[in-house]
Amino acid sequence: MDVGVIGGGASAVCLLDALAQSDGVSGSITIFEPGDELWRGRPFECDVDALRVNAPPDEMSVRFGDPEHFQRWLAARDLLVESADSDQDPFCGMRFVPRARFGEYLEQSAHAALLSLLEQGWQLDVVRDRVDSVLPDAHGLVLKTAGGRRLAVDSAVLCVGGGRPADSYALRGLPGYLPDPYPVSCNLDVVDADADVDVLGCGLTGVDVVLALAAGGHRARIRLLSRSGILPGVRQRPLAHELHHFTAERFRTVAARGGTLTVQSLIRIMQDELREVGEDLTQISAELVAMAAESPAERLRRNLAEVDSDSKALRIVQRAVPETGPDVWPLLPAAEKDELLGSHYREIMSLCCPMSPSSAATLLALIDRGQLEILSGIESIDPREGNGFVVTTAGGQHESDVMINGINPATNKISPKAESLIASLVAAQLAERHPRGGLHVERETSRLTLGGKPDPRLYALGDLAAGSLFFTFGIPSLVDRAQDIACALLSDVSMVRGDSALQTV
Known part of the structure; x- marks a missing residue:
């Protein structure tokens, strides 16, 4: 079995770990990832410690059926590196680690999975190039990269990430507009501490921007802007409960x-x-x-x-x-x-998808001292003469020096870097776009479907499946879907080998 994995972020790590836990089959796996942050993806790249995972460790394991996998990794790291005290939330007792540290866990989990796969007889390759097209051939698929490489595979798993924040107010190119806050260690470094800042979006990304500015010593006013003004809720102290009905x-x-x-x-x-x-x-x-x-x-x-x-x-x-x-x-x-x-x-x-209590406490402290304001009902954003912006909301009008786009990327949007890949799949009648975004996939296996018929050669893991599925972006969902895909891949191989054995007899 020759498998191409298109994308090398958190989705790919979950898939590799699922395959590594399934003994008895081997073949070749080629991972294609052109970005600098191999295994981490955009959400967990190296960045400031103020950006933290908004879920406790037992919800962030990449190992199917083993929710303590990440906790054990943290415990081992604590013995060698530092105490966990700084990660402990004083309000709820849970541990919310920096996202960069979770990225470290992803890297080491990927390395461990690759080593296990090698020991099982798999051939592995990592290609630092982008797959631009997928074409069918007599035996499976041909993956073509932007650099001109061609690779024949039996199956391919699309692990491409989601899109970037949308430029909903057509501000790109205007002085003072930052179209993407991540990584904040680089992108927010240009923001003057005495500049009035508006942050578009009240979701977790917008909260991240405010936390990063506050941690960096920002002194001037910060406003969170959105149409709804609805902030993420606040995570409560954990409760042990096993679902019996809503399962x-x-x-x-x-x-x-x-x-x-x-x-x-x-x-x-x-x-x-x-x-x-x-x-x-x-x-x-x-x-x-x-x-x-x-x-x-x-x-x-x-x-x-x-x-x-x-x-x-x-x-x-x-x-x-x-x-x-x-x-x-x-x-x-x-x-x-x-x-x-x-x-x-x-x-x-x-x-x-709540924020941690400590994050909520930081926002409240900024609100109480008059530095942070949350405004809803955006009506218009216009460039100010010279530089800056004039913002009109349901509550009135104000001016700002800097506008940071903290709108959460829609989960049903295809990354611009993957558009040529998706277009090739559609043109070759290997996939069809979902009206809610992404591609049509089969629930049970995450196989791409065309006219409702699943294709055993092609799978989507993560945001590309968001039109057909829901909550495709969290680690628990990625782990579950990765397990489905691994089982489907290995089942196909077993069936082929069984048929071959019957033909030999």
């Missing part, structure tokens, strides 16, 4: 039977889950109402005060929705998917 297994069974679900039926299943621990949806409903009724600062302050809340409902929902999202999503009617994405996406992300 991936349940939804996979429904899919296997050809069934469907509605949002109302999902709500009833979640009510059953909460009822088992003496809870209901009251807190969840109240939190959704508060996103519109409370000011961002009021909600942030309340969320931080509720880190030790006695209620279990929010914790259960925050675990269940990301964990089961890829299994639930294909079962919903198209109209309900459109409604969730079009009208409720920001609320879902705020509930289920």
Whole structure:
């Protein structure tokens, strides 16, 4: 079996680890990655320590079925390098490590997986070039790189990352506009500490920018701007709870039977889950109402005060929705998917992708001393005469010296660097674009589909599957989908070898 892995970030690491844990098959694996941050990808490149992973270690393992894999790596590193005290969140007791350190874990996990694969007899190669096109041939696929290299493979896994922040207000090229904050150690270094700064976007990326500016000693005013003004929620102290109703297994069974679900039926299943621990949806409903009724600062302050809340409902929902999202999503009617994405996406992300309490405390401290303001209802952003910007929101007009684009890249957008690759797949009738972005994929295997028929030669892992699936970007989802792909790849090889044995007999 000859496999091409297109992209060398976190998705590829999860796939390599899944393959390394599956003994009994060997072949060749070629990884294509033109970027400087091999294995880390854009989210976990070397950067300032103020940027931290927004999930605890037990949710960040790259090893399927082993949630303590990252925790063990951290414990070993602590013995050799430093204490974990600086990572401990004083509000909830959880550990939120710098993203660059998680990138270190990804690198070492990739190296360990490659070594294991070599010991199992695999041939490995890493090509520092971009795959620009994929074409079918008589036996499988031919991958062609920008540098002119051609490689024949049996199967290819598309692990290309997502897009960059969108230039929603056509500001690119204007003096004082920074189109992408990452890596902040380089891109924010040009921002004068006494410049008034506006940050576009109130999601986790926008929060990152504010935290990085504050850590760097920024002295002037900072404003977070967005249409909704909805900040990420605040992660509560962890709760030990095993899902019994809202489970991936349940939804996979429904899919296997050809069934469907509605949002109302999902709500009833979640009510059953909460009822088992003496809870209901009251807190969840109240939190959704508060996103519109409370000011961002009021909600942030309340969320931080509720880190030790006695209620279990929010914790259960925050675990269940990301964990089961890829299994639930294909079962919903198209109209309900459109409604969730079009009208409720920001609320879902705020509930289920929260910031750490320490991050919330830093934002509140900046708000309380008058340095940070959160504004919603952007109406227009215009260049100021000379330099800078004039911003009009629902609450009035103000001026700023610097505008930083902190809008979260849409998960259904294809990276510009992958457009030629995707165009070649579509032109060769190997794939079809999904109307919500990315490509059509099969839920069970993550194989690309054309007219609903899966192609055993092609797989998508990560953002390219976001049109067909949901929560494709988090490490737990990547790990689960990587396991699906590894099983499908190895199953295909076993079937081929079985057929060959029968023919020999």
